[in-house]
């Protein structure tokens with residue numbers, strides 16, 4: 366199972382204190398995008414201080430215009446408010462969705478908690494319809510927990 370192989374690699378990246386936090390987050394994005402074929406855009410959004418908006422952090426994939434997302438807007442903005450995983454098998458069925466690319470068919474967003482507070486999220490777009498399972502959720506929760514340790 367690819368996720369079990371990736372977990373120690375995630376831990377190795379996160380524990381590399383010789384790199385900056387953003388360098389390590391980018392390395393996580395690259396690892397996931399390279400090894401999981403249906404992960405086509407992988408990025409982090411973080412809460413902008415005390416403002417009710419998300420700001421784009423490190424990512425891999427096509428550049429996006431959506432570098433700032435207000436709380437409540439799109440899949441990402443909804444997760445900022447709900448504090449819950451959001452799995453979207455078919456983005457065309459969502460009313461509150463911000464399209465970044467016409468090739469995207471599905472999306473998964475998992476919140477990141479530091480001291481119980483939702484401070485950001487990992488966001489993954491897929492060009493494959495309905496690709497995500499509970500195994501993706503569990504794996505990405507593992508990634509977010511590791512990431513939270515260096516924030």
Ligand code: SME
Nearest residue numbers: 429439440441462463465
């Ligand atoms: N689709 C997201 C916006 C971010 S892009 O996927 C990079 C959303 O609806 O919040």
